[in-house]
Amino acid sequence: MSGRPSSREKILAAAAELADCAGPGNLSLDAVAQRAGVSKGGLLYNFPTKAKLMQALVEDYIAKFDATLVAKSQGACGEPTSRLAAYVELSAEEFEQVQPSAAGVVAALAEDPDFLNPIRTYKRQLLDTLKAESTDAAKLIVAFLVIEGLRSMKLFDMDILHEDERDMAFSYLLSEAAAPGAK
């Protein structure tokens, strides 16, 4: 909504990083302010309560994710990709990189599980969009859950899968996403 210079975004980023490295439950306002290079007064000017900060953390996460997803599905290439293909691709990319923004979401969860409500509704909407494009609902659900599984592992730093195992998962997803009416 805003797009103003930076203070707000610096705070959000600092909060996410802190949650990532100090543990989601140990996120204090003082620490966030310090890390963001902002005074505590300044922090509370941008986010009047901690709850608002958490909420913003979650909303920011969704907004960024959705923006990337939309960009990907409309693609630089003239032909728009399928939504599922874009989702798979995006998830694969997210998996490769360190991504502290998700840690902010966990921090919000630690504070109060209700902060995840926006994520719930977003996920449901996404699933509905994907369903509308798919001919085989069962396969879609399986693919969706595979991504969900991958994502939860990432979230918990569960680097359990070997490289070849991850590749198997992604090549499965890619083949499913590529097949339009694969019944």
Added chain:
Amino acid sequence: MSGRPSSREKILAAAAELADCAGPGNLSLDAVAQRAGVSKGGLLYNFPTKAKLMQALVEDYIAKFDATLVAKSQGACGEPTSRLAAYVELSAEEFEQVQPSAAGVVAALAEDPDFLNPIRTYKRQLLDTLKAESTDAAKLIVAFLVIEGLRSMKLFDMDILHEDERDMAFSYLLSEAAAPGAK
């Protein structure tokens, strides 16, 4: 290891319930003690620090899960079921019931992500066991991740899937688990 009367187990149960309904980050020793019907001194006698409580919460979760899994795969029926089938079945059952014990795990995560280490190693071992029994590694990985996805949704109270969608997922899992060499 002990198995003495109950105090320790009452505390563990109380902690899990509290984490579930008060938010994982808001788990205080006083609250746990009160809910368990134990004084704070008593609590700290059983678990000398909060960290030990968290650790016990995680270990208890794994131990219970593994015990049920082993019991299920050796089955009341003479013939032992396949490990994957047992895992699928157990996950399905867990999905049906309210299960606060998992909330304790999230509480531990909130305190310090390292508390999840035992879960990491357990999951990896489980996956290896499943792999040893399976002929098609790729399908196994997919099934494993589907369960992981289902589990993470449950963990976050993401009651996103409609009933028929959940059924699709489980019938997929069941069919995969049933097929021994389905290549």
Added chain:
DNA sequence: TTGACAATACCGTCCAGACGGTACAGTAAC
């Protein structure tokens, strides 16, 4: 059998520190 002692399993209180949040005076840019 009994008395002395010790271990176990807890209770209740207290405290230093951290935390979220408020208040407010000052300031620098637009």
Added chain:
DNA sequence: GTTACTGTACCGTCTGGACGGTATTGTCAA
């Protein structure tokens, strides 16, 4: 003069955990 902060001081509350005390049970020599 408004906006967007900085900096500091402060308050009330909560939290982990240390501590001293106590009731119950067990052990064992005399």
